[in-house]
Amino acid sequence: MTSHTIWEVPGGIHPPENKAQSMAQALVECPLAPEYILPLNQHIGAPSAPLVSVGQAVKKYQLIADAEGIFSAALHAPTSGTVSAIEERLIAHPSGLSAPCIVITPDGLDHACSLEPCEQPFELDHASIVTKIRNAGLIGMGGAGFPSAVKLNPHTNTPINTLIINGTECEPYITADDMLMQTQASELLEGVRLLAHTLGNPANVLIGVEDNKPDAIAALQEAAHTANQRHNCDINVVSFPTKYPSGGEKQLIYILTGQEVDSGKIPASMGIVVQNVGTAVAAWRAVRYGEPLIERITTVVGESLQVQRNMRVRIGTPMNFVLEQNGFMASQSARLIVGGPMMGYALEQTCVPVIKTTNCLLAPSHSEMPEAPPQQACIRCGHCAEACPAGLLPQQLYWYARSDEHEKLEAHHLFDCIECGACSYVCPSSIPLVQYYRAAKGDIRKTAEDKLKSDKARERFEHRQERLAKEEAAKEAKRQARKAAAELNKAKMAAQQAVGAVSPPPAAPANTTANHDPSAPVIPAIASAEELVANAATAAKAQQDPTLDKARLSRTVESLVSSIERLKAQMAEATTEGLEASRIEKMAAKLKQTELKAQEAQAKLDAFDKTLAAGSQVDAAAQKMMASPNAAAEKTLNSLQKRLSKAQELHLDAVNENKPSADALKQGVIKLEQKIEEAKQALNEAQSTASSSNSSSSEPQKPDAAAAAIERAKQKVQAAASMTPEQKAHAAVESLQKRLAKAQERYTKAQETHDENVEAFAIGVEKLELKLKAAMEAQKEGSEQA
Amino acid sequence: MLDWMINNPVPSALLVLAALSLSFGAILGFAAVKYKVEGDPLVEQIDALLPQTQCGQCGHPGCKPYAQAIADGEAINHCPPGGQATINNLASLLGVEAPSLDAEHGQAPEVKQVAYIREEDCIGCTKCIQACPVDAILGAQKKMHTVIESECTGCDLCVEPCPVDCIDLLPVKEGVKEWAWEKPDAHLIATDRAHSPNSAQASV
Structure with missing residues (x-):
């Protein structure tokens, strides 16, 4: 056993430990509960996807929900029974909200499905161990619940040189890890060896334990000694002075290695991986015996319980059932806290389940944990800054959090706060500082999400506007094309008439007679009409964004012209300086090329200008059309009247022939008559408005549903x-x-x-x-x- | 030349100054043309702060037009969905005092809402689709419509045009993931505790 250098983290506090109460009794198994509630999201990441259906029979260890993506974890049945529901249930969360859960009613038989043990786990390769750990649904058991398989598969360029096993358990009251280290020391060492093997046998393998757990340290040292001798490895059990919060990942890394993890980085980027002792044991059981994670050790403690002890609890056991097993006296209980007194949260309901990260249930009496005294004004004593283990300025953060100054909070590294509660603990004015930081963090995250959403909404809105404009332009272009075609037809008819009037045989070829015929002026008319159509078509194409295209073209022309000038200047310089003839020739060739290009671009631009002009003509025509609603109304009236006469004919025919459809046709006629009446009214109205307010009606008012709704x-x-x-x-x-x-x-x-x-x-x-x-x-x- | 300048200090100083100002003017003029920024950057900045509900409660058909109007001098307190937070942000951007929300344009919504179409009642008239400013409603003629919840801004412009009144605005359901801690009540001091609403309830 070599001695190991210890570094001291800044700040920290020494709250009363209260760890003796729960260590007095032996570890016991929690009996089968009447119901197991398994939340689908017990870990950081995406919720698992259920694989079972309501009414289905399941066995102990059976996979009931699979990991959804990489950042997720599998879920297994804690006992045999039937799936009685898959629904929203209250879960252990500070919000007191519900989340989707699989509910299993046990049959009491506790039948297990067959497992896949592995006799030689150290002969497996990295990938298969990680897969086994992933399939067992392992997540960090220390509290955060990070999927273990992801942590064991670090995608960093730095090779892993240090594996730290976290047995610190610095928070008061909690003794679950202490109990685990004492009772399962040899299994823990096997787990540590396995994790080290998975990570490619890093040079340093350290188990960090606070010096307030002498029994655990002794047990671990003995087990480590045996393991080191038998397997020729170097696992180091390091004990260090007790101080809260040494168990934080970054704090523990500093204590054991003296290295600080950069803000926003993960330890793996420095070649360090930290795993909880509970995770190490679970990993060993998962790989060696094929046992999925279905139970954990939980400390059940507090003065409102008759028995305070550690229990092996199956995941999904309702907390009220666990409390009942220990003689819970509801009348004496101040509140129920999940986790420790520093970082835990109070629950409003006790019917929530124990999950994979529940390391402690704390049910204190009123005298044991009185309600926090009311907050007083900050006296700027600075104790909080001395206590902060992350080296932040809690007082500054407090002011900024109170006044919602998010930018300043981020500038003061709010997101490096580990929410340990040391600052609130030492505050003489009992200001709930951590609550402010948590709220501010939530606010900042929400603001960022809202920003994302509003950006998306803006994009959609702009796309919609663009699309509407395009549709409108396309319609307009079509209308113009139709109009032009109609004019062309008219012109052609006129030409034919003219030709017919002068030379009765119209079969005579037009181009031979064109020079002498009086029909000569008609041919250019046709040509011009055809041109008009072509122009309209190009305009329709250009309509998509003519100004943009034009700008681009003129930019090219400009840039070409400027480069010509530059080249000319260079040539002049070159000739005056008497450079080699070949280079000057090359330059001349380049200049010519550029000039040609420029000419081309200019021609294009001119042509474009023409089409643009045509386009604007088209626009003007369109506006004229819209300016006179009379015309539109008249048009509809005309078409309606035509339809009416047709319908009347049909009706008469039907009546004459005694067809059964006569009635229907009659109704159609009546309806059409009604419509004509309406159209006439509309026409009258249009005429009256046109005459009364000519100026206002000249503006093309679009009947935009959205605009109207906004107005209303x-x-x-x-x-x-x-x-x-x-x-x-x-x-x-x-x-x-x-x-x-x-x-x-x-x-x-x-x-x-x-x-x-x-x-x-x-x-x-x-x-x-x-x-x-x-x-x-x-x-x-x-x-x-x- | 030098002699003349020494003999006539005042005119020569004036000449030098004139030459300097002309040359700087030319440089500035050139820079103004060469580095011209397309569009109005202030409008973009203002638009980035607006909530983009496109609800039209400010009296403009969308957030961008309101941003333009603010840049042209309109008051910054006409946006109820943004609430006081948006007004504060706009005030700090524009360097003006932050006014409170103009009640004429409506109240700030207490909870976020999304439109919800009762699908069994929808007759497929597409009127709401035309009214939606962010294309968040899916559907076709004579086919049931539905709202894409993640895209809906809760602007309520689709409620009015619906002929069968099948669109409701429902508050957004808060799940565990969306939940965040609340700021503690900072105004409570020791002498207040006896009169605080919690203790009053407990004593009743």
Whole structure:
């Protein structure tokens, strides 16, 4: 046993240890519970995916949920029984919220499925050991719950040179690791050897234990001595002075190696891997015996219990069941804390399950852990800065957290805070500092998420705007193309007429007569119309983003021109300086090339300008069209009248021939007549508005649904802002009544026309009626209160 | 030349200054053309602070237009979804005093909301799809529509156009992953404790 250098972490505190109570009794097995609740997300990362269905029979050790991706862990049945539910259940979490769980009702037989033991685990290669550990659902048992397989597979360029096994257990009350080290020392050493083997036998293998656990240290030293002699390895058990929080990963690394892990980095980047003692034992059992992680040692302690001890508890056992086994006196209990008194959190319900990371259940009495005294003003004593093991400035962080200054918090390295609670412990004003930091961390994360979401929303909004503009442009271009085609047709007809009038045989070839015929001016007209169409087509293409294209073209021209000038200057320089002829020639050739390019680009740009002009003509025409709603209305009226006459003909035919469809046709005629009436009204209106406000109607007002809705919402909000609650209620009722009337109208219409959605409309009406009733009641209540 | 300058110090100083100012002016003018920034960077910065719900409660059809309006001098307190936090951020960006939210444009929402379509009632009219500013509603003519929850900004512009009233705005469900610690109540001091709401409830 070689002595090992110890470094001392800054800060830290010495709270009362309270570890003797639970070490007085022997480790016992917790009996089978009436129900096991297994949350799907007990670890850091993605929740596991259930493999079983409700009603299915499962055996002990059976895989019931598989890892979903790399950052996840598998889940196994803690005993045999049936899956009674897969649903949201309350879990052990400071939020007191529910999460998806698999619930198993045990059959009491505890039948295990067959396992796959491995006689020679040290002959396995890295990949197969990691796979076995992964399949056993192992996660860090110290508290954070990081999937162990990921930790044993570090993707860093630095080779692992140090393996640290964390047996510190620095938090008061908790003795689960102490008990494990005392009772399973030899298995722990096998686990350590296995982990070292998996990591490629690093040079330093250290087991760190605080010096307040002499029995555990003695047991480990003996086991390590045996292992070192038998297997010729060098496992070092290092004890160091007790101080909270030496058990933090970064703190322990500093104590044992003197190296500090950079902010935001993981220890593996420095060639160090830290594993908890519980994880080492579980890894050994998983690889050697094929046993998945279905139980753990949990300290059950506190003065409101009749028995305080360590228990081997199956994962998923409800906490109230565990407490019952130890004579829990609810009347004396101040609260139930999961984890230790420093970093644990209080639970509101006791029906939550024990999970893979639950190392302690603390049920203190009122006298043992009185309620925290009220917070007082900060007196700037600086004790917190002395106590901080991470070397932060808790007081500064406190001020910034209080005033929500996120940037300054990050500048003061809030995210390096390990939330150990040392600062809150020493604060003479009993300010719950850690709570402020936790809240601030949550706030910062939420803000970052919101920012991501709003960025996404902005992108979607902009894409939508772009798409709408493009659709509009495409429609416009099509319209123009149609118009141009119509004009072309007209011109052609005119030409034919003209040709026909002058020379009766139209078969005469046009190009021979063109020089002398009076039809000569018609041919250019056709040509120009064709050109118009072509222009419109190019305009339609260019419409996608003509200005952008143009800008690009003109940029190219500019850059080419400037490079020509540069080349010329260089040539001049070269000739004056009398350089070799070949180089000057080369330059001249280059210059010529560039000039050609520039000409080409200029030509392109000119052509583009032309098309742009055509495009703007098209735009102007379109605006003109839109400016006169009369025209549109007239058009619809005309087409409707045409349709009506056709429908009437059809109807007459049908009546004459006594067809059964006559009735339907008649209805169609009636409907069309109605429509014509409406169109006429619209036309009248359009004419009246056009005459009354010519200037306003000249602006192309787009009937944009969104814009209209915004307008309405705006008015509503404005109206609502200036109202008393009574008025508000009244307004709500009124608007609901309006909506109801509208809905009823729609419904009756739908009934008349035998719409297939009649039922949906009916439901809509019913729902609105209900809402109206509720609103009216609310109004009544409001007025009564007033 | 030098003699003339020594003999006429005032005109020569003026000449030198004029020459300097001309040359600097030329440099600045050249830089202004050469390093011209496309678009208005201030508008982009303001837009980045707005919540991007595109709800139109500020009176502009989207967040970008409101950002433009702020850059042109409109008040910064017209955005209810952003709430006081957005106003504070805008105030610090623009270097002005942070006003409180203008009630004329509505109240800041207490909880985040998303639209939810009762799918059995939807008749497939596509009216909500046209109203949605962020394309968060999926559906087609005569086919059931649904809201993509992760994309919905809760702007409520789709509620009004629905003919069968099948869109509800529901508060976003908070799971374990979204949950965060709350800031402790800093205003409670020892003498307040007897009157705090918790102790009052306990004594009743």
